[in-house]
Amino acid sequence: MLRRDFLKTSALGAAGLSLVGPGLISSAAAAAAPVHLTILHTNDMHSRIDPFPVGSAQWADQGGMARRAALIARIRREQPNVLLLDAGDIWQGTPYFNFFGGELEYKLMSQMQYDAATLGNHDFDNGLQGLEKQLPHAQFPFLIANYDFAQTPLKGRFQPYKVFVKQGVRVGVFGVGIEMAGLISDKNYGATKYLDPVAVAKEQAQHLRTVEKCDLVICLSHLGYKYDSAKIDDLKLAAAVPGLDLIIGGHSHTFLDAPTVVKGPQGHQTLVNQVGWSGIKLGRIDYRFDRASGRKSVAAAEALSINASALS
Amino acid sequence: MSAFPFRSAVLVLLLAATACQRGGYQPKAQLTDTAHLVGAEQPADPQVEAVVAPYRLKVKQQMDEVIGRAPVAIRKNPGESPLANFAGDVQRERAARELGQPIDLGVMTNGGLRAELPAGNITIGSVFELMPFENELVVLDAPASVVQQLFNYAAPIHMAISGATYTATPEGKPVDIRIGKELFDPEKDRTYTIAISDYLAGGGDKLEFFRPLAPRHTNVLLRTVFQDHIRQLTKEGRPVEAQAEGRVKF
Numbered sequence: 001m002l003r004r005d006f007l008k009t010s011a012l013g014a015a016g017l018s019l020v021g022p023g024l025i026s027s028a029a030a031a032a033a034p035v036h037l038t039i040l041h042t043n044d045m046h047s048r049i050d051p052f053p054v055g056s057a058q059w060a061d062q063g064g065m066a067r068r069a070a071l072i073a074r075i076r077r078e079q080p081n082v083l084l085l086d087a088g089d090i091w092q093g094t095p096y097f098n099f100f101g102g103e104l105e106y107k108l109m110s111q112m113q114y115d116a117a118t119l120g121n122h123d124f125d126n127g128l129q130g131l132e133k134q135l136p137h138a139q140f141p142f143l144i145a146n147y148d149f150a151q152t153p154l155k156g157r158f159q160p161y162k163v164f165v166k167q168g169v170r171v172g173v174f175g176v177g178i179e180m181a182g183l184i185s186d187k188n189y190g191a192t193k194y195l196d197p198v199a200v201a202k203e204q205a206q207h208l209r210t211v212e213k214c215d216l217v218i219c220l221s222h223l224g225y226k227y228d229s230a231k232i233d234d235l236k237l238a239a240a241v242p243g244l245d246l247i248i249g250g251h252s253h254t255f256l257d258a259p260t261v262v263k264g265p266q267g268h269q270t271l272v273n274q275v276g277w278s279g280i281k282l283g284r285i286d287y288r289f290d291r292a293s294g295r296k297s298v299a300a301a302e303a304l305s306i307n308a309s310a311l312s
Numbered sequence: 313m314s315a316f317p318f319r320s321a322v323l324v325l326l327l328a329a330t331a332c333q334r335g336g337y338q339p340k341a342q343l344t345d346t347a348h349l350v351g352a353e354q355p356a357d358p359q360v361e362a363v364v365a366p367y368r369l370k371v372k373q374q375m376d377e378v379i380g381r382a383p384v385a386i387r388k389n390p391g392e393s394p395l396a397n398f399a400g401d402v403q404r405e406r407a408a409r410e411l412g413q414p415i416d417l418g419v420m421t422n423g424g425l426r427a428e429l430p431a432g433n434i435t436i437g438s439v440f441e442l443m444p445f446e447n448e449l450v451v452l453d454a455p456a457s458v459v460q461q462l463f464n465y466a467a468p469i470h471m472a473i474s475g476a477t478y479t480a481t482p483e484g485k486p487v488d489i490r491i492g493k494e495l496f497d498p499e500k501d502r503t504y505t506i507a508i509s510d511y512l513a514g515g516g517d518k519l520e521f522f523r524p525l526a527p528r529h530t531n532v533l534l535r536t537v538f539q540d541h542i543r544q545l546t547k548e549g550r551p552v553e554a555q556a557e558g559r560v561k562f
Contacts, residue, residue, distance in 0.1 A: 035337065049364055049367070049368075050364070050368070051352070061351070061352045062349070062350065062351055062352070063350050064350060064354075064356065065360060065364070066356035066357045066358075066360040066361045066364060067350050067351075067354040067355070067356050067357070068350050068354075069356075069357035069359075069360040070354060070355055070356060070357040070360075071348070071350060071354055073357060092446060093446075095371050095374070095375060095440060096367060096371060099370065099371055099374055100367060100370075104363075104364065104367050107363060108360055108363060108364070111359070111360060111363060112360075125446070168336075168337075169337050170337075185448075185529060185531055186529075187531060213336075215336065215337035215338075215339060216337075216339045245339060245341075246341075255347065256346070256347060257346075257347060258343060258346055258347075259341075259343060259346055271341055271343075273346060273347075275347045276347075279350060280349070280350060281347040281348060281349055281350060282347075282348045282350055283346060283347055283348075284344075284345060284346055284347075284348055285341055285342075285343065285346060286341070286342040286343075286344065287339045287340065287341055287342065288339070288340045288342055289337035289338065289339050289340075290337065290338050290340070291336060291337060291338075292336055292337060292338045
């Protein structure tokens with residue numbers, strides 16, 4: 001599965017290069033052309049299909065998936081490359097979930113062309129069976145690296161990460177979820193195993209950096225932004241795991257006006273962003289990618305040789 | 313570059329190269345409007361609206377479904393209230409059924425009940441307004457000392473506890489507490505079962521003394537408990553009724 005994905009994405013990357021013609025790496029002009037990528041993200045949408053009612057005490061007339069869809073469509077028209085991601089707790093909070101079990105949420109996210117989501121604790125609210133039942137409505141993958149579903153009926157239905165290739169830029173996205181015990185009813189997660197998010201994130205980041213040769217590594221997290229206790233949160237994860245560029249968070253319903261910058265273990269800076277809940281806000285981080293110079297061009301050549309061999 | 317309102321200079325963060333091996337590109341984050349409000353000024357996408365419309369109609373139809381009838385509104389008020397008595401009794405009855413054992417007490421605070429049940433038709437929507445939260449019915453096994461703290465909490469506000477009666481003194485102390493018919497002795501070495509929401513069991517509404525107790529789950533939402541009870545009454549041809557009947561004397 002991983003191998004096939006890798007070959008496919010590599011082939012796409014190489015195809016993109018072949019359009020430009022040979023000698024790309026040696027061409028200063030081509031190397032100078034930056035690639036732009038827009039990351040759009042949501043978290044904890046909690047079945048808020050319609051905007052909050054006009055008479056609500058808080059958030060009156062804010063949010064709404066049809067409005068978000070129009071906003072995203074506009075950004076897609078303006079930007080060459082967009083990744084649309086969600087950090088979990090898609091479900092629970094309005095009668096739409098009580099009555100339809102999450103079907104509409106997944107359908108609308110598919111219509112908006114979400115690229116990936118991770119699992120939040122409330123996505124287990126109808127048990128593993130309830131999740132399995134709705135998965136066919138989601139035309140996007142769920143990425144979760146620290147839940148082991150091997151002993152459950154959902155074995156093989158999720159993947160730890162996915163690599164997206166945009167104009168040759170490789171973006172690795174993986175997901176981590178919160179500890180289930182004490183938060184989710186036992187019967188709703190069954191034999192799903194929770195693995196230490198720090199250890200798992202270290203493995204994922206390392207794998208995405210080296211084997212997958214990613215230019216950008218993003219973690220979709222449903223751990224929560226910050227706890228005063230020792231409980232793992234996004235800020236602690238960023239400080240503990242080398243090689244993370246961006247953590248898109250959830251669970252704590254934290255509204256951040258700007259991403260928090262955290263210094264990682266090797267001086268690498270990680271951005272942590274989260275946009276509250278209920279789709280009141282749409283998160284956005286823009287990246288500009290420049291061809292790496294000096295030593296970095298070695299890495300570029302290596303990547304190219306792999307692409308070339310994948311085509312043959 | 314974009315229609316986002318760029319209200320300030322673009323903040324460019326150059327992410328330092330690390331010891332980690334990277335691909336061929338160096339990312340720079342450009343932070344402009346990183347939390348864009350989805351507000352009323354944003355027109356809706358008509359195609360998404362079209363997908364939502366039939367679901368919205370079904371939600372409305374289901375919310376409007378009549379599941380019972382109340383001859384008079386079931387009100388809440390400070391002190392012993394018909395609505396809190398109704399909730400506490402129904403919780404106790406359902407918890408007993410779910411766990412297959414008698415439940416001594418049922419606890420619901422006025423703050424946990426978000427709307428009154430109206431006179432006339434009671435709809436699914438009425439029950440959602442009463443209990444919009446995803447609270448689960450749980451059972452606590454409380455030692456007598458914790459039960460005493462519950463009555464100490466209840467007496468100053470004349471709050472009734474399902475399954476019990478007591479007298480509140482003018483100083484707000486509970487006396488002559490009877491659970492079932494039996495006089496309550498805080499020194500007695502026994503536990504009492506309490507049907508309650510997981511929210512209150514976790515110390516919500518300042519019921520801090522419950523926090524150390526491990527709740528037993530029923531895996532039934534409180535909303536479902538009330539909904540099922542009202543449907544059952546209707547099936548038996550009975551109206552939905554509740555009274556403040558002197559569970560708290562003062």
